[in-house]
Amino acid sequence: MLAPVSSLFDQSALTDRTERLVKAARAHGADAADAVAVRSLSLSVELREGAVEETDSAEADDLGLRVLVGKRQAVVSSNDLAGDVDALAARAVAMAKAAPEDKFAGLADPDQLAHDWPDLDLIDRTLPTVQELEAKARAAEEAGLAIKGVSKSGGASASVGIGGMVLVTSAGFRGAYLGSSHGISMMAIAGSGTGMERDYDYSSTRHAADLESAEKIGRLAGERAVARLNPRKVSTRKVPVVFEPRVASSLVSHLASAVNGSAIARKTSFLREKMGQQLFADGIRIIDDPLRPRGLRSRPFDGEGVAGKRLALIEDGRLASWLLDCATARELNLVTTGHAARGVSSVPSPSASNLHMEAGKVSPEDLIADIKDGFYVTDLIGMGANMVTGDYSRGASGFWIENGKKTYAVSEVTIAGNLLDMFRHLTPASDLEFRYGTNAPTLRLEGLTVAGQ
Secondary structure (H helix, E strand, O other): OOOHHHHHHHHHHHHHHHHHHHHHHHHOOOEEEEEEEEEEEEEEEEEOEEEEEEEEEEEEEEEEEEEEEOOOOEEEEEEEOOOOHHHHHHHHHHHHHOOOOOOOOOOHHHHHOOOOOOOOOOOOOOOHHHHHHHHHHHHHHHHHOOOOOOOEEEEEEEEEEEEEEEEEOOOOOOEEEEEEEEEEEEEEEEOOOHEEEEEEEEEEEEOOOHHHOOOHHEEEEEHHHHOOOOOOOOOOOOEEEEHHHHHHHHHHHHHHHOOOOHHHHOOOOOOOOOOOEOOOOOOOOEEOOOOOOOOOOOOOOOOOOOOOOOOOEOOOOOEEEOOHHHHHHHHOOOOOOOOOOOOOOOOEEOOOOOOOOOOEOHHHHHHHHOOEEEEEEEEEEEEEEEEOOOHHHHEEEEEEEEOEEEEEEEEEEEEEEHHHHHHOOEEEEEEEEEEEEEEEEEEEEEEEEEEOO
């Protein structure tokens, strides 16, 4: 079980501990230091075929201290809130003195630090009980099993969690935030024997009131599994390929990986020479927004205390920005974009927050209406995107498009192309919804190779 609710939202002890760590590090000879405390609590219930399989509860408060001696830095971590602050700080300073120099290491400049931030409404203070979570999971499973053609459950779950951080730096920053998370999921299995197919649905939100109903999650999981029965093979050919929103977001994630400042600095991105160039069609925008109210990845400041801000990675089809923390920005002779992420045992590194591609102007139906022969993708398999070359090859399943309509199920095919070509010949539909950390509408891509039998 989670700790008493009244204590979950109190970060005063964590703040006090991080402040003491920073002071101790300076006292032991650090030129600069920052300390982070990360709180994570979770409760989940999983059941299958009506029986509870697992109830899991976890709580943790972890501390991390980064110290800098000149351009040498080191990080130490601990989960002992009552431990010896001086000993931990002394160990960190000794490690930093023995570390190699990193000319780009350092804290955020004082004029980059956040001084105030908006309330992003990230906390739902009413937490469900184990019994309430079980009831949600059970409702999702029962709804999935009620769909004609569903033969069994692959499991259903409901969960709640709280996570957040405290950050204190020797440059004068003090900040803390917490966020809650609620989730429901269900996997349905349709058919029998070697002809079985499975699919799933889930909902994840900051506030329980924003969740899709358990019954809807189960029903959609069942309907998706049944729709995949009796898949056919297709012959290899080049056709338009349409990604449903659930998989379309993966293309936005690939872009984020390619514009990550670490990849640019290491010269391991196929976009490293493309700043300012046209990558997508006119009008397309891809946005990172850490300040979206109730966003799944929202945060008021980043892992270095830099204020969050809405950032266009793609503006009117052109590459407009990298994702940068302070160190990668210095290496690239740029300024941080406020995208530092960190854990307690690592130095900051760039990472996206809430990402989305803006919606287009045509409906999903109109997007496929003129496709005589094409592939509608509902599931992707594997991690076949090469960030150095942009080459793309992934296993896929979905439905064949004939004369503008989705027809029979298709499985065991591979779609292949190059991300630069895919970006360039991509059309978004109008059905953008903010359901995940990374979101995109239905996307149509021209001329991909579908490799079948």
